[in-house]
Amino acid sequence: MMKQQPERLLTLLEECKTLAFDLNFTYAKEWKSKSKYRLLVGYLPIYVPREIMHAANALGVGIMGAGDRKQIIKGDAYYQSYICHLPRGVIEMALDNNLDNFDGFLFPSICDCVRNLSGMFKLVKRGKFQRYFDYPQNFEKHIGGTFYRELLETIIKDMFQINDMKITAKHLNDSIALYNINRRLIEKIYDIRKEFPWRLSAVDVYHIIRAGMVINVEKHNEMLEEIVGLLNEDYGEPMDNIRVVISGSFCEQPPIGLIRSIEMAGCYIIDDDFMLGSRWIQGDIDDASQDPLNAIVDAFLTQSAPSSAVYDYGNPKSARLIKKVKDRNADGVIFCAASFCDPALLDQPDLQKACDAAGVAHINFQFHENTGQFKVIKEQTGTFSDSIKLWV
């Protein structure tokens, strides 16, 4: 008889699922309530270095949109129909007090919608600080690196002005070490799924990583350690599925139903960019530096994941996508971008061209975070899967 998923794993997965979609951020607010020196700093996709927040006694909380879990009423009155869905869900949450008790907000440089949302938060006066996190597009250490460091120092100062917490090198090194563990464990899960994708569904992986964006890293690491341990047990059986990489869902998140539909249609999602921010830095950051802020800057300049948010001159995303497909032994790529997402959609033709050149099969479709109908996507994906199984 086939061995089932361990009970303990099921319990942990249920916990992650609840945390991942708690749009009231209950855990984070309770965490903050335990000390008046604790802060909550919300951040939007894609990447912010949470290490600096952790070192400043702040919890970086990922705000990934309202998805299909909240009816959008006010948000639609703030955005035209041709603007993506993510910001309307975020402003709805802000106006509905879901983000009360947050001390500040960071809006990483991903597109003009998120950029302008930073100004909207200023106008509607949410949080004590609201910063557009304008990371450099120049990757020379003494130019872009210096600018990035100054940006990080500004955010550290923002937090200091609220809780008087001075960050020391030890604080920051300790935080870096914790996030190194976090990144390693997340990659470990992806590595296990590369070999045994039937042991954990892509939806489960999604919940596990998204949960880590709303809880403290110490707790997430504990959960991850336990999950990795349980994943090493031999259970389940492989299905006749193809192996795919998902590309283009790094900001507005696809609904869980869509991810599930892809898998049900016969595709193991072996890699993705759903919560790219948690996997942005590839490899460890030096956690024994005399100048740990410098280590974080260096990591951004030299260890960033390929992203539509970064100018790719000299290091094209297309080549890096093909490398990922090969490394993960994937059969194809599903380009799955949010509607009206300029960064993802403007990258797509070149990425598709690279796939064609490398003989990698691909399909594409667009979604909204609150898309409710998956029949067409399931059929499209199913046909894609069948065509690879039959002909490749």
Place this chain on the structure above:
Amino acid sequence: MSNPKEAIKEKSMVIQKDMLANLFTELSNAKANGKKVVYTFVPGNLVELILALDMLPVYPEINALQSGMRKKSGSYIKDAEKLGFSEDVCTYVKCDIGMMLNGNLGPTGEKLPDPDLLLLSYTGCFTFLKWFENLERLYPGVEIAMLHTPYQEDGQITDDQINYMVKQLQEEVIPKMEKVAGKKMDYDRLSKMLENSARQEELWVKVLETAKNRPSPIDSYFAGVYYMGPLNTGFRGTDAAVEYYEELLKEVTERMNLGLSPVTPEGEMKEEKFRLVVEGPPNWTNFREFWKIFYDLGAVIVASTYTKVGGVYDTGFRHEPGKPLESLARYCMGVYTNLNLPQRVDLIEHYIKEYKADGFLINSIKSCNSFSAGQLLMMREIEQRCEVPVGFIESDLVDPRYFSYANIKNRLESYFQMLEQRKQILAREEANA
């Protein structure tokens, strides 16, 4: 919809037309004459650097808008979509790519030269970055220089931001430009050009400020996009542009002294009924019809934000010959789309009050998130702060599929009726006071 007749042009428009024709002739002969060609963008453009190195600028957005006005953009966009570009993304990008796929013919019908350098002045628009990544792939091996302009996220320009930009200019952008140009930057020449730039900016602001007069002698949006041309299309810093703005100011001042209303494509406007401030770019595919709706109903745009997309000069910024790189950095960071939303609202509020506008109108552009995202909140803020009627219409830059004449006309007529009614109420209140 009426069939527009041949447009009536002011003298300054004729001068500008000649300037542009000369530029395009120079461009078509560039390769034969050994001139290097730089593709770059309007917001945060570094044209003085390009011209000081004897290179020629090409602006993909200008090409796209001209394709829109020449009714070619629709097919260009469809060609780009056939390559895999989504219907959802910026139509300037798709139009530009479609134009290249169709031989890269400029407005004179001659082929535009391929770029020797892509100068990505990444200012106020994230899509620029994606646009140039795509251009780089269309011109494999082309030299690239990237200037990242930090956003004024906190409503101010900091020393850190200036240092970042100056270092990029000194150590990466200018050396790359010198390499392509095959010569060193002549800083004396650059300073002289910046002196000209400052003079043009001074004159341009004076032109814009004539709209404070009642009636306004200019339309700051529909005609404004022509008036701003030389500053934004490759002539800033040149003697020719100084002459143009001197002539323009003279012409506009004369009109103001005579109490005349703006010149439209169908002649002088008869009566100024409504004074508006407009936010957002115009539609280019149906520009004349769009403008006609306004002047037929007596609406004059006394100030617009779009005419600040190539530089905000009416709040005091001028290029400084003594601090060339620092002032270029400040210029880039100061363009309208690089201002944060609270700054944009403040600027619009200032325009409404200073230019005594009757209303505020947003033309929200599907393609341009840099402008459009947040406009509905901006509209509410303005309504609360200024207590003027606000209007909201939607169109696109160059995609004819997104210009609905009947819908826009209908909305504007309703809006103007609201303005009329408010005028009557205010007049009654004043009479009773």
